Amino acid sequence: MTAQSMRDHLQSLPETDPELDRLVTEIIGRVADKWTMLLIEVLTEKGTCRFGELGRECVGISQKMLTQTLRAMERDGLVTRKIYPVVPPKVEYALTEMGLGLSEAFCGVWLWAERNRAAIEQARSDYAAREEA
């Protein structure tokens, strides 16, 4: 999709439905989150994962933030949580169909980040040079 066609698409959305606007914005606010994106990437790559495995793969996430993010993702229907009645308890997470759909949608953002890595670093050093001037 080009910027123009996105502009057309956005302009074609019913402006008269502020409730739809509010909901879509709220959903974007929820999923446009660093940890959600990283967890979706790990679950896409690895498939079913245990809690500890997700913690190890998401470098820098705290136990508390991992629990919170997974709970919000489960609540939104992005992941399933399966508890095995063993000792110690075994809990496995996997993406739902809807979670996989979001993973595909995010894929464009990952590709963009990879493609524009050098340009972003260049922009940052240009910005730093301007600030110093």
Add this chain to the structure above:
Amino acid sequence: MTAQSMRDHLQSLPETDPELDRLVTEIIGRVADKWTMLLIEVLTEKGTCRFGELGRECVGISQKMLTQTLRAMERDGLVTRKIYPVVPPKVEYALTEMGLGLSEAFCGVWLWAERNRAAIEQARSDYAAREEA
């Protein structure tokens, strides 16, 4: 791109370059942010915007957060800031080529949010019902 092809793509990335991994993750962490996504949407829809206009369109953003987010976007090369030497000063923001590219990449996420709105609301009420049970 399907989930399978994304998985293939992710698996084909050079695992031996942790620096690339780190950078892409850091970039994603920066751009996967609610306000960045909303500002990109407004700038895609409206083109060039003044500071106050962006504040009005991004409902709920504080002046401070707007300033911070725009500065980070300028630093990353996503927006340009043009200052007109008039009284009172006029400052205009617009997406760069790279910002437009990110806008296109995010478009998939907006479409996903619109398409899955009802399913997410359903998931939330199912989750609430399970929690109460």
